Amino acid sequence: MSCGVISLRNVSKGYSDGNRHQPVIERLDLDIGPGEVVALCGPSGSGKSTLLNLIAGIAAVEAGSLTLRHHGQAFELHKLGEGARTALRRRLIGYVFQFFNLVPTLNVLENVALPLHLNRLDHRLPDARRRLQALGLGERLNAFPENLSGGEQQRAAIARALAHEPAIVLADEPTGNLDGKNSALVAEMLFSEVAKLGCALVIATHNQALASRAHRLVELGG
Ligand SMILES: Nc1ncnc2c1ncn2[C@@H]1O[C@H](COP(=O)(O)OP(=O)(O)OP(=O)(O)O)[C@@H](O)[C@H]1O
Ligand SMILES: [Mg+2]
Numbered sequence: 001m002s003c004g005v006i007s008l009r010n011v012s013k014g015y016s017d018g019n020r021h022q023p024v025i026e027r028l029d030l031d032i033g034p035g036e037v038v039a040l041c042g043p044s045g046s047g048k049s050t051l052l053n054l055i056a057g058i059a060a061v062e063a064g065s066l067t068l069r070h071h072g073q074a075f076e077l078h079k080l081g082e083g084a085r086t087a088l089r090r091r092l093i094g095y096v097f098q099f100f101n102l103v104p105t106l107n108v109l110e111n112v113a114l115p116l117h118l119n120r121l122d123h124r125l126p127d128a129r130r131r132l133q134a135l136g137l138g139e140r141l142n143a144f145p146e147n148l149s150g151g152e153q154q155r156a157a158i159a160r161a162l163a164h165e166p167a168i169v170l171a172d173e174p175t176g177n178l179d180g181k182n183s184a185l186v187a188e189m190l191f192s193e194v195a196k197l198g199c200a201l202v203i204a205t206h207n208q209a210l211a212s213r214a215h216r217l218v219e220l221g222g
Contacts, residue, residue, distance in 0.1 A: 003069065004031035005167060005200045006055055011064035013050055024050050027064070030218060032200050034167070037191070039214035040204040046221025048204035049098055052170045055202065056093050057085030068092060070167045090118055094161030094199075098172035100153045102145040108132065108156045109141040115164045128163040134189055135159055136182075150177035155186060162193050169194055171203045175210055187213065 008030040014023035024047040032038050040048045053059040054066060057077050066077040070092055077085055089095070094115070102111050112128045115121075132138060135155040145153055154177045161169055174190060175183040187210050194201040205211050 003033070004067075005034045005036075005069050006030070006032040006202070007065075007067045007069070008054075009065045011054065011061050011066055013047075013054055013059065013062050025054070025220070032202065034200055035195070035198045036216065037194065037201045037214045038203070039211035039217050040202060040220060041206075041211055041217055042220035044206075048220055049172055051220065052095070052172055052202065052204055055168070056095050056170055057082075057089045060085075068168065090115070091164075092167045094164065094166040094169045096154075096157045096161045096169070096171040096174045098176070098204075100145070100157040102153055102156055102160070104145050107142050107144050108137055108148070108159075111145070111156060112160045112163050115160060119164045121164050124163065124165065127165075128159060131159045131162055131189070131193065132156070135186065151179070151182055154178060155182075158186060158190060162197070165197050165199070167199055169199050169201045171201065171205075173205055173207075174203060175205070175207055183207070183210075 008028055011025060011028045012023065013025045014021050040051060042048055054061055061078050068075045068077060075088055103114065106114065112132060113125055116124050116128065132141060135158065137152065137155055140148065140152060148156065158174060171190065175186055178186055191213060203210065203214065211217060
Protein backbone atom coordinates (compact mmCIF):
# COMPACT_ATOMS: atom_id res chain seq x y z
CA MET A 1 0.00 0.00 0.00
CA SER A 2 1.54 3.25 -1.14
CA CYS A 3 1.30 6.49 0.79
CA GLY A 4 2.24 8.74 -2.12
CA VAL A 5 0.41 12.02 -2.35
CA ILE A 6 0.08 11.08 -6.04
CA SER A 7 -0.11 7.40 -7.09
CA LEU A 8 -0.57 6.11 -10.61
CA ARG A 9 -0.98 2.41 -11.32
CA ASN A 10 -0.97 1.05 -14.84
CA VAL A 11 -2.27 4.34 -16.22
CA SER A 12 -2.93 4.67 -19.94
CA LYS A 13 -4.14 7.68 -21.88
CA GLY A 14 -4.31 8.50 -25.55
CA TYR A 15 -6.33 10.53 -28.00
CA SER A 16 -8.76 9.46 -30.66
CA ASP A 17 -8.52 11.11 -34.03
CA GLY A 18 -11.45 9.93 -36.16
CA ASN A 19 -11.30 6.15 -35.86
CA ARG A 20 -7.61 6.03 -34.99
CA HIS A 21 -6.46 5.85 -31.36
CA GLN A 22 -3.06 7.34 -30.60
CA PRO A 23 -1.61 6.10 -27.28
CA VAL A 24 0.40 8.75 -25.38
CA ILE A 25 0.86 7.32 -21.89
CA GLU A 26 0.98 3.54 -21.60
CA ARG A 27 0.80 1.50 -18.39
CA LEU A 28 2.56 4.11 -16.27
CA ASP A 29 3.29 3.49 -12.58
CA LEU A 30 4.39 6.52 -10.57
CA ASP A 31 4.42 7.47 -6.88
CA ILE A 32 5.20 10.96 -5.67
CA GLY A 33 5.59 11.57 -1.94
CA PRO A 34 4.60 14.63 0.09
CA GLY A 35 7.13 17.41 -0.43
CA GLU A 36 8.80 15.56 -3.28
CA VAL A 37 9.97 17.51 -6.35
CA VAL A 38 9.79 15.54 -9.60
CA ALA A 39 10.83 16.75 -13.04
CA LEU A 40 9.03 15.30 -16.07
CA CYS A 41 11.35 15.16 -19.03
CA GLY A 42 11.02 13.86 -22.56
CA PRO A 43 10.75 15.24 -26.06
CA SER A 44 7.93 17.43 -27.31
CA GLY A 45 4.83 15.28 -27.73
CA SER A 46 5.96 12.63 -25.20
CA GLY A 47 2.98 13.33 -22.93
CA LYS A 48 4.26 15.67 -20.20
CA SER A 49 1.28 18.05 -20.36
CA THR A 50 -1.07 15.07 -20.77
CA LEU A 51 0.26 13.53 -17.55
CA LEU A 52 -0.09 16.83 -15.64
CA ASN A 53 -3.68 17.11 -16.92
CA LEU A 54 -4.44 13.60 -15.64
CA ILE A 55 -3.01 14.38 -12.19
CA ALA A 56 -5.02 17.62 -12.14
CA GLY A 57 -8.18 15.73 -13.12
CA ILE A 58 -8.64 17.92 -16.20
CA ALA A 59 -8.46 14.76 -18.32
CA ALA A 60 -9.61 11.30 -17.26
CA VAL A 61 -7.44 8.18 -17.40
CA GLU A 62 -8.50 5.58 -19.98
CA ALA A 63 -7.25 2.68 -17.90
CA GLY A 64 -5.55 2.17 -14.56
CA SER A 65 -5.92 4.02 -11.27
CA LEU A 66 -4.88 7.50 -10.15
CA THR A 67 -5.13 8.35 -6.46
CA LEU A 68 -4.38 11.61 -4.64
CA ARG A 69 -3.92 11.55 -0.85
CA HIS A 70 -4.34 14.46 1.51
CA HIS A 71 -4.72 14.58 5.31
CA GLY A 72 -5.24 10.81 5.51
CA GLN A 73 -7.93 10.79 2.83
CA ALA A 74 -7.60 9.03 -0.52
CA PHE A 75 -9.28 10.44 -3.61
CA GLU A 76 -9.59 7.97 -6.47
CA LEU A 77 -9.71 10.22 -9.53
CA HIS A 78 -10.39 7.32 -11.92
CA LYS A 79 -13.71 6.77 -10.14
CA LEU A 80 -14.79 10.41 -10.12
CA GLY A 81 -16.71 12.37 -12.73
CA GLU A 82 -15.62 15.69 -14.12
CA GLY A 83 -17.47 17.82 -11.52
CA ALA A 84 -15.95 16.00 -8.56
CA ARG A 85 -12.48 16.13 -10.12
CA THR A 86 -12.84 19.88 -10.66
CA ALA A 87 -13.85 20.44 -7.02
CA LEU A 88 -10.84 18.40 -5.89
CA ARG A 89 -8.49 20.29 -8.21
CA ARG A 90 -9.64 23.63 -6.82
CA ARG A 91 -8.76 22.51 -3.29
CA LEU A 92 -5.68 20.31 -3.64
CA ILE A 93 -3.87 21.54 -6.72
CA GLY A 94 -2.09 24.64 -7.95
CA TYR A 95 -1.46 24.49 -11.69
CA VAL A 96 0.93 26.68 -13.66
CA PHE A 97 -0.33 26.03 -17.19
CA GLN A 98 2.00 25.92 -20.19
CA PHE A 99 -0.01 28.82 -21.66
CA PHE A 100 -0.86 30.45 -18.28
CA ASN A 101 -4.71 30.50 -18.53
CA LEU A 102 -5.01 33.75 -16.56
CA VAL A 103 -8.58 35.08 -16.51
CA PRO A 104 -8.46 37.93 -19.08
CA THR A 105 -11.13 40.06 -17.36
CA LEU A 106 -9.36 40.05 -13.99
CA ASN A 107 -6.23 42.01 -13.11
CA VAL A 108 -3.12 40.37 -11.63
CA LEU A 109 -4.19 40.71 -8.00
CA GLU A 110 -7.73 39.53 -8.77
CA ASN A 111 -6.40 36.50 -10.68
CA VAL A 112 -4.37 35.52 -7.63
CA ALA A 113 -7.25 36.27 -5.22
CA LEU A 114 -9.65 34.01 -7.16
CA PRO A 115 -8.46 30.59 -5.89
CA LEU A 116 -8.40 32.05 -2.38
CA HIS A 117 -11.97 33.24 -2.68
CA LEU A 118 -13.17 29.93 -4.17
CA ASN A 119 -11.60 28.10 -1.20
CA ARG A 120 -12.86 30.64 1.40
CA LEU A 121 -9.26 31.53 2.19
CA ASP A 122 -9.44 35.29 1.60
CA HIS A 123 -7.40 35.87 4.78
CA ARG A 124 -4.33 34.56 2.92
CA LEU A 125 -4.32 37.51 0.52
CA PRO A 126 -1.41 39.29 2.31
CA ASP A 127 0.80 36.21 1.75
CA ALA A 128 -0.26 36.12 -1.90
CA ARG A 129 0.65 39.82 -2.28
CA ARG A 130 4.05 39.13 -0.73
CA ARG A 131 4.67 36.39 -3.33
CA LEU A 132 3.65 38.73 -6.15
CA GLN A 133 6.12 41.27 -4.83
CA ALA A 134 8.87 38.64 -4.54
CA LEU A 135 8.20 37.72 -8.17
CA GLY A 136 8.70 41.34 -9.23
CA LEU A 137 5.02 42.05 -9.92
CA GLY A 138 4.44 44.51 -7.08
CA GLU A 139 3.99 47.37 -9.58
CA ARG A 140 1.73 45.35 -11.92
CA LEU A 141 -1.04 44.28 -9.51
CA ASN A 142 -3.71 46.28 -11.38
CA ALA A 143 -2.60 45.28 -14.87
CA PHE A 144 -4.73 42.94 -17.01
CA PRO A 145 -3.17 39.84 -18.59
CA GLU A 146 -3.30 41.25 -22.15
CA ASN A 147 -1.03 44.11 -21.03
CA LEU A 148 1.57 41.85 -19.44
CA SER A 149 4.63 40.39 -21.12
CA GLY A 150 4.80 36.60 -21.47
CA GLY A 151 7.23 36.43 -18.55
CA GLU A 152 4.99 38.61 -16.35
CA GLN A 153 1.99 36.38 -17.15
CA GLN A 154 4.07 33.36 -16.24
CA ARG A 155 5.05 34.88 -12.88
CA ALA A 156 1.42 35.85 -12.16
CA ALA A 157 0.37 32.27 -12.98
CA ILE A 158 2.94 30.97 -10.47
CA ALA A 159 1.69 33.33 -7.76
CA ARG A 160 -1.88 32.17 -8.49
CA ALA A 161 -0.92 28.48 -8.30
CA LEU A 162 0.66 28.96 -4.85
CA ALA A 163 -1.99 31.30 -3.38
CA HIS A 164 -4.21 28.69 -1.71
CA GLU A 165 -1.13 26.76 -0.49
CA PRO A 166 -2.14 23.52 -2.24
CA ALA A 167 -0.83 20.02 -1.42
CA ILE A 168 0.31 19.56 -5.02
CA VAL A 169 1.80 22.10 -7.44
CA LEU A 170 1.93 21.17 -11.13
CA ALA A 171 4.06 23.40 -13.34
CA ASP A 172 4.21 23.04 -17.12
CA GLU A 173 7.39 24.65 -18.49
CA PRO A 174 7.30 27.26 -15.69
CA THR A 175 10.36 29.11 -16.99
CA GLY A 176 9.65 28.65 -20.69
CA ASN A 177 8.98 32.35 -21.35
CA LEU A 178 11.59 33.87 -19.08
CA ASP A 179 15.07 35.24 -19.76
CA GLY A 180 18.04 33.72 -17.92
CA LYS A 181 17.90 36.13 -14.96
CA ASN A 182 14.14 35.86 -14.43
CA SER A 183 14.24 32.12 -15.01
CA ALA A 184 16.67 31.71 -12.10
CA LEU A 185 14.60 34.09 -9.92
CA VAL A 186 11.34 32.27 -10.63
CA ALA A 187 12.89 28.82 -10.14
CA GLU A 188 14.32 29.96 -6.80
CA MET A 189 10.95 31.32 -5.72
CA LEU A 190 9.06 28.21 -6.82
CA PHE A 191 11.45 25.78 -5.11
CA SER A 192 11.70 27.76 -1.87
CA GLU A 193 7.92 28.29 -1.62
CA VAL A 194 7.05 24.62 -2.20
CA ALA A 195 9.72 23.62 0.35
CA LYS A 196 8.22 26.08 2.85
CA LEU A 197 4.67 24.88 2.19
CA GLY A 198 5.70 21.19 2.06
CA CYS A 199 3.80 20.60 -1.18
CA ALA A 200 4.72 18.07 -3.82
CA LEU A 201 5.91 19.69 -7.06
CA VAL A 202 5.76 18.13 -10.51
CA ILE A 203 7.48 20.16 -13.22
CA ALA A 204 7.40 19.44 -16.92
CA THR A 205 10.49 21.03 -18.40
CA HIS A 206 13.08 20.95 -21.15
CA ASN A 207 15.34 23.15 -19.00
CA GLN A 208 18.28 21.06 -17.72
CA ALA A 209 19.16 23.49 -14.95
CA LEU A 210 15.62 23.37 -13.60
CA ALA A 211 15.34 19.58 -13.94
CA SER A 212 18.64 19.07 -12.12
CA ARG A 213 17.17 20.73 -9.03
CA ALA A 214 14.40 18.12 -8.73
CA HIS A 215 14.71 15.23 -6.31
CA ARG A 216 13.92 12.84 -9.14
CA LEU A 217 13.60 12.78 -12.92
CA VAL A 218 10.84 10.89 -14.71
CA GLU A 219 11.48 10.38 -18.40
CA LEU A 220 8.47 10.04 -20.69
CA GLY A 221 8.40 8.67 -24.20
CA GLY A 222 11.53 6.59 -23.70
N1 LIG B 1 -6.57 17.26 -26.92
C1 LIG B 1 -5.80 16.51 -27.73
N2 LIG B 1 -6.33 15.86 -28.80
C2 LIG B 1 -5.58 15.09 -29.60
N3 LIG B 1 -4.25 14.88 -29.42
C3 LIG B 1 -3.67 15.50 -28.39
C4 LIG B 1 -4.41 16.35 -27.48
N4 LIG B 1 -3.55 16.83 -26.54
C5 LIG B 1 -2.34 16.30 -26.83
N5 LIG B 1 -2.41 15.50 -27.93
C6 LIG B 1 -1.29 14.76 -28.53
O1 LIG B 1 -0.72 13.94 -27.53
C7 LIG B 1 0.70 13.92 -27.60
C8 LIG B 1 1.27 14.40 -26.28
O2 LIG B 1 0.99 15.78 -26.11
P1 LIG B 1 1.48 16.60 -24.84
O3 LIG B 1 0.92 17.96 -24.98
O4 LIG B 1 1.14 15.83 -23.60
O5 LIG B 1 3.07 16.57 -25.04
P2 LIG B 1 4.23 17.34 -24.24
O6 LIG B 1 5.23 16.30 -23.81
O7 LIG B 1 3.65 18.20 -23.19
O8 LIG B 1 4.90 18.23 -25.40
P3 LIG B 1 5.60 19.71 -25.31
O9 LIG B 1 6.99 19.48 -24.78
O10 LIG B 1 5.62 20.14 -26.74
O11 LIG B 1 4.75 20.59 -24.45
C9 LIG B 1 1.05 14.80 -28.81
O12 LIG B 1 1.24 13.94 -29.91
C10 LIG B 1 -0.17 15.67 -29.00
O13 LIG B 1 -0.33 16.01 -30.35
MG1 LIG C 1 3.50 20.26 -22.95
